Amino acid sequence: MRLFKILFIASLKSQTQYAFDFVVNVIGNFLGVFADFLIIAMILIRFQNIQGWTLIEIAVIYSIIEFGFGVYRVIGDGLNNFETLILSGRFDTLLIRPASVLGQAMLQTVDFKKIGLVLQATLVGVWGLSQIEFAHSYAWAYLPTLYLASIVMNLLISILLASTAFWTGKNEDIVILGHYATRTAAQYPATIYHKFFQSVMTFVIPFFTITYYPLLFLTGKSQHSLYLLAPWLGIAILAPITMGVWKLGIKRYSSTGT
Amino acid sequence: MSYITVKNLQKNYTIYEKTGRLKRNKRIVKALNHIDFTVEEGAFLGYIGPNGAGKSTTIKVLTGIMTPDGGEAKVGDYVPYKDRKAYVQNIGVVFGQKTQMWWDLPVIDTYRLLGGIYKVPQKKFKHQLESLCDRLDLDEILHQPVRQLSLGQRMRAELGAAMIHDPKILFLDEPTIGLDIISKQKVNHFLTELNQGGKTIFLTTHDLKDIESLCEEMLILSHGEIIYKGAIAQLKSNTELPILVTAQLPLEQPLDALHHLKERYAFSFDQARSQLEIQLTEKKQVAELARTLFQEYDIQDFRVDEPSIEEIIKKIYT
Numbered sequence: 001m002r003l004f005k006i007l008f009i010a011s012l013k014s015q016t017q018y019a020f021d022f023v024v025n026v027i028g029n030f031l032g033v034f035a036d037f038l039i040i041a042m043i044l045i046r047f048q049n050i051q052g053w054t055l056i057e058i059a060v061i062y063s064i065i066e067f068g069f070g071v072y073r074v075i076g077d078g079l080n081n082f083e084t085l086i087l088s089g090r091f092d093t094l095l096i097r098p099a100s101v102l103g104q105a106m107l108q109t110v111d112f113k114k115i116g117l118v119l120q121a122t123l124v125g126v127w128g129l130s131q132i133e134f135a136h137s138y139a140w141a142y143l144p145t146l147y148l149a150s151i152v153m154n155l156l157i158s159i160l161l162a163s164t165a166f167w168t169g170k171n172e173d174i175v176i177l178g179h180y181a182t183r184t185a186a187q188y189p190a191t192i193y194h195k196f197f198q199s200v201m202t203f204v205i206p207f208f209t210i211t212y213y214p215l216l217f218l219t220g221k222s223q224h225s226l227y228l229l230a231p232w233l234g235i236a237i238l239a240p241i242t243m244g245v246w247k248l249g250i251k252r253y254s255s256t257g258t
Numbered sequence: 259m260s261y262i263t264v265k266n267l268q269k270n271y272t273i274y275e276k277t278g279r280l281k282r283n284k285r286i287v288k289a290l291n292h293i294d295f296t297v298e299e300g301a302f303l304g305y306i307g308p309n310g311a312g313k314s315t316t317i318k319v320l321t322g323i324m325t326p327d328g329g330e331a332k333v334g335d336y337v338p339y340k341d342r343k344a345y346v347q348n349i350g351v352v353f354g355q356k357t358q359m360w361w362d363l364p365v366i367d368t369y370r371l372l373g374g375i376y377k378v379p380q381k382k383f384k385h386q387l388e389s390l391c392d393r394l395d396l397d398e399i400l401h402q403p404v405r406q407l408s409l410g411q412r413m414r415a416e417l418g419a420a421m422i423h424d425p426k427i428l429f430l431d432e433p434t435i436g437l438d439i440i441s442k443q444k445v446n447h448f449l450t451e452l453n454q455g456g457k458t459i460f461l462t463t464h465d466l467k468d469i470e471s472l473c474e475e476m477l478i479l480s481h482g483e484i485i486y487k488g489a490i491a492q493l494k495s496n497t498e499l500p501i502l503v504t505a506q507l508p509l510e511q512p513l514d515a516l517h518h519l520k521e522r523y524a525f526s527f528d529q530a531r532s533q534l535e536i537q538l539t540e541k542k543q544v545a546e547l548a549r550t551l552f553q554e555y556d557i558q559d560f561r562v563d564e565p566s567i568e569e570i571i572k573k574i575y576t
Contacts, residue, residue, distance in 0.1 A: 006374040014362040017403070093358045095323045098347040099375050254325045254339065256271070 003103045008075075011110035022113060030116030037062060037124055040187065053189045056131045057219055061211045062187045063125030068150025068210070069183050070117030076155055078108030082162035083171050091253065102159070102246060135220025142218070142228060149210045149231035154183070156235065157205055160242040166249030178205060186211050209234030260296035261427070261458055262320065266329035267293045269315050289315045291482035292329065297460065297475075299426075302453045304469035304490075305462040307479035308575055313462045316479070317431050320460065321351050333427065347376065350420035354432035357412070358419055359404045365415045366400045369422050376423035383422070390418045393448055410441030417448060427458040434465055446472055466567045480575055490567070499565035499573060500537035501544065505551055506559035507532045515555075523547065 015022055085091045085105060094104045161178045165171040186207035190198050201208045213230035216222040269290040275283040289312045297303050307313050318324035319331050322338035322345055331338060336345040359368040373383045391397050394414045399407055407415060413433060420428060434442045449472060453459050463469060469476060470490060478486040486493060509532050519525060525536040538544060544562055551557055
């Protein structure tokens, strides 16, 4: 936590050195992503619903996934650019400091410009939640869990995918395919996808465990209350795998150099 | 007890060479081939070798960045690659080619951040900062963003960053690369002071003049093996390269006047310029030769050239 504070302040200072760029970028990000949501909204307004899911429910799903993604982009930008850290050899300089390597890599830069993403997800969420009707009254108490799980899930997936750079060097496309594409896919209910892709999104990059499954129960589309455990299960399984791969990657790095 | 102990250290790299469209050839390169050495606490060690000799690999092992394939390395009470976090608290590292500082922030901010990461107590930090500013001449650049610094200024700031937590040992990987003479002098002066203050310094460089003026001891690495370890003065006296004495005689000096020199020395005489060149194998012969020459001839110019450290090392490398 101390490390987090130190590096957080460093990044904030670095970025406020270019104040104008900063402001333009936050607005730009906000608008850019908002356009994405508008596209979904347009389609839904025309068709009223997608396989039984209303626009409002999809807005909630969208806000859950985007909120976690936005927070990850703010505090985990270093993981997003992990390949440059490896390719430039700057990863060495992290290893000579008495602090967590993962923490340092993640907080290379805190990208405050991506706050636009978080803001936008929050707005869509507030709108969706103000109109949604849950089948169970305790759903409200459960909601914070989903937003939190989304942050954790996004971070885990980014660490897992960033680790591939230890083997491949360049991994930009792996990250785009494995994280960006799946996160966009997770903005919609699972039923619109082929069975195979549903399995991928449940067991490999388990984004559906934080959106689709819990909401299936919360909105009354399913009676299985066990679906509420899905986020926990997803994280409980992904976390050790991710940390294992990361450690293996560091081990590989320290035995080969680059 | 030595401060750094390296025993039977091995490190291999696997290199894949493309031989066809899909085929590739595997080749093992021995970066470190069973090397042994020790360094005493407070030493100033120069670590040299041609490109690709394994210098950087050694530094990476000793700073805990890299795990060796075999053998062991110990610095103080730590095995660098095993106790990384605890170990790096006590070392400073400067990579001449990579910056450790926050590019967009003023130098002082990097120092404060590092102070936080290394958990340097407030009072000690202040004291260390003042002392570094003083010795490295940092006052004028302390509040400038790192990206605006010249190479020489940046290297001084970089040294400050490596010393802010007052480590016992400093590893330097080509710190003077690309620096002008004045900047180089400042850096070297600082390093000498540090060493006199009791810090152990491990320096790799290609600049042999730096090594000669800074280090007491030198390690020469070539193709993953240590080929020389010892004092620099020793290296100079051990060499088989000749000492060259050049004497200028008056023009139209008759050759036969030199005939009795011939009995004792192998010399060559350039008649057109009346220049006499004599190669000696030992330093103590110089005085005797000079006496003879000055007594018997009208010497107008006289020069003694000892083999330079560059020449000695070039001979060792090959």
